[in-house]
Amino acid sequence: MISISVQEQDFDTGEEYRRLQQAGSGVNNTDVGGIAIFTGQVRDLADNPLKFMRLEHYPGMTEKSLQQTAEQAAARWPVIDIRIIHRIGDLTPGQQIVFVGVSSAHRDSAFSACEFIMDILKTSAPFWKKEQHVNGDSSWVDAKDVDQQRAERWQGGD
Amino acid sequence: MISISVQEQDFDTGEEYRRLQQAGSGVNNTDVGGIAIFTGQVRDLADNPLKFMRLEHYPGMTEKSLQQTAEQAAARWPVIDIRIIHRIGDLTPGQQIVFVGVSSAHRDSAFSACEFIMDILKTSAPFWKKEQHVNGDSSWVDAKDVDQQRAERWQGGD
Amino acid sequence: MKVLFFGSLREQLGIGELNTALPDGVETVGQLLANLQAQGDEWKLALGSGNVLFAVNQDMVGENTPVSDSDEVALFPPVTGG
């Protein structure tokens, strides 16, 4: 099952993990052999301290893009559940931004699907970050070439 | 920091995640940009239901082997914290077996170190699994060629 | 048609949404971009970086993708989520 949320509020990674374990039932799903999780959080910048990071998105397209990425992962690897949460709004250093969790019978598909989703999300989900610094400056975060390269490596085999 | 536990008791993945976020302090570490986690749990077998899985290990060598694997990961990727927990004893279907968590400034090193540790652990940490089936049969789990192949792919580049 | 702007483009243009008729001679999103660039210096500056991405009806597309008057088109800089 695929579940996508784009939201301002924080998420509880431990609770999300339990949901992946249980796969909709009240007890642990014994078809699950492995769960891979990635979370991203706001890093501070030593040379120019951050007041907060503003995350803007394209309502409607964001959810559609994340859903498509999750569906591509589910078509490519035999996963059980995929959960994606991405926050929007103003986030301070240390706060969680994104959660990607994948449960599967085996670890290789859980790892691959989780990393694939993060790499594709980074280059195709319509989010834009603007840094608001303690000194009053603000600047839009530039896309990184390395993210484009990481996304492109999935175009070949697994 | 590297932290290794080999233990009979269960672990709380949400709590372990919070420790990786906080990196030893009481608040979230703002150097951390990404956390990758993998957990493995006991799968049931449709064709021959499992009563429990017995996990045997080599006390002393197990901890040493996991420590060495974590140190190799820390030497290869710029990670912040590595946490490995592996359970021993009798585990029923749905129970957690292993936790590997890595925090880092960036997602690529968190993902790579986490997957590396799982792959190397699978072929070099001295654990042995024996399945005890509901029907009374028992059998040692055979090592898989695919695990050997997955471990060997880390011998080249990243 | 509805044309949406996001991120630094929205900020530079000072506009998030534009409701307009499909301009004469515009058949693709690339042509729509060229038409918008010709609206004035501010438009040329914001949209002339060569680094503008397109979505038509909420799917990311290439510059040769056809557009019609009923489409929702979005122009934005490379995305930086995650």
Next chain:
Amino acid sequence: MKVLFFGSLREQLGIGELNTALPDGVETVGQLLANLQAQGDEWKLALGSGNVLFAVNQDMVGENTPVSDSDEVALFPPVTGG
């Protein structure tokens, strides 16, 4: 020397730990394995699979690794943790 057995080897041999003097002529873990195989049919069966791994002083090693009387040697089948 101390020789440890784990997993299916321990079970087949019915023994987890063997305290013995380094046998004459044994200089490597591979030679120690051959020496143990020659202890009887049960040993030959358990240790003759060609799929025995070695650890010397808690490090996994190849069959040509030297052993001495003060070493802790372990013999076990391929590991299956995780």
